[in-house]
Amino acid sequence: MAFVPTERLHLGAEAEVWAGTWMGQDAVRKLRRPRKWRHPDLDHRLGHRRMMSESRLLIRLKRCGVRVPAILDLDPENGRMILERMPGLPLIEVLRDPTQSTEFISTVLHNTGALIRRLHREAITHGDLSTNNILVDEYGTASLIDFGLAAVDYEVERFGIDLHVIDEILGASHPEHEGAIDTLLDGYTAEETLLGAPPEQSGGAVPTAGEVLKRLDDVRSRVRYHG
Ligand SMILES: Nc1ncnc2c1ncn2[C@@H]1O[C@H](COP(=O)(O)OP(=O)(O)OP(=O)(O)O)[C@@H](O)[C@H]1O
Ligand SMILES: [Mg+2]
Structure with a gap:
């Protein structure tokens, strides 16, 4: 995998976010965390759908020039997204x-x-x-x-x-x-x-x-x- 993690930025109920580099570029890796109280099949389906919807909208907004992170890589099967690291x-x-x-x-x-x-x-x-x-x-x-x-x-x-x-x-x-x-x-x-x-x-x-x-x-x- 081309993502090299450096520090963890966030550990929430839904996601774990790491800063690092992706092919030399500043990036973050957002990893969806399983919701234990939910049935695993349902959880996987919902997570997959949410990540696809999130990516679709990010691509659309980036194209319109709205300041949102670019998607560098996407693996919805494993609930993993690599995003451009936004400054600040x-x-x-x-x-x-x-x-x-x-x-x-x-x-x-x-x-x-x-x-x-x-x-x-x-x-x-x-x-x-x-x-x-x-x-x-x-x-x-x-x-x-x-x-x-x-x-x-x-x-x-x-x-x-x-x-x-x-x-x-x-x-x-x-x-x-x-x-x-x-x-x-x-x-x-x-x-x-x-x-x-x-x-x-x-x-x-x-x-x-x-x-x-x-x-x-x-x-x-x-x-x-x-x-
Ligand atoms: N593209 C990015 N560039 C820089 N920092 C980011 C980026 N994406 C996420 N972060 C950092 O990680 C934090 C959590 O990310 P995000 O808001 O996407 O997750 P979340 O869905 O809110 O997770 P949870 O619901 O578990 O809290 C952000 O508040 C921010 O500090
Ligand atoms: Mg958030």
Whole structure:
């Protein structure tokens, strides 16, 4: 195998991720971990399907110029993926780092919002927009990873939910960055202003930034009302 591991980056319930090199290039190896409580056949089938869906969407997004890792190798049978290593640290760590300037944090949040809009314009929702799945480099440039729960969609609901997930996380885990979500949403809207209305996709019209923000408000009041 051409992957040479150097350090383990992550050991979670679903995946083990190692940094290393692939044919001399910085790469990561993502290995799906079996869910012991699930029947092995079902677990294998679900894992296989998720990895295929994740790869398909990554290829599509890379082609559209959205900052996501390239797929270098894929072995869905063994639950193994080799991905381009994206530079930087998870957003959660950047937000927790007290040495970062307010200006830098603003830039990062704005760029993150713009990147999420770029994703949504391709009719793709992420499904797990936590601050662990957004990586930020030293220039404040953001990339998105972990597309295991992502999906192609045209209904505004899942787009609104994507923003609601990051909204809740910013509010709950990073209350010291007051107004963080507003800066992110400014970036989301600014990207649409920059690029114009989203192009029609093969499956239909993609919700506009305005429609998604309106849905975010609906989701917020639903959550407030029902707890
Ligand atoms: N392409 C990549 N470049 C750099 N770091 C990565 C890359 N992919 C994953 N990582 C690192 O590994 C961590 C876990 O990867 P990922 O989010 O894809 O797994 P996961 O599905 O969330 O795993 P689990 O659900 O078990 O927590 C990320 O938060 C990130 O720190
Ligand atoms: Mg993750």
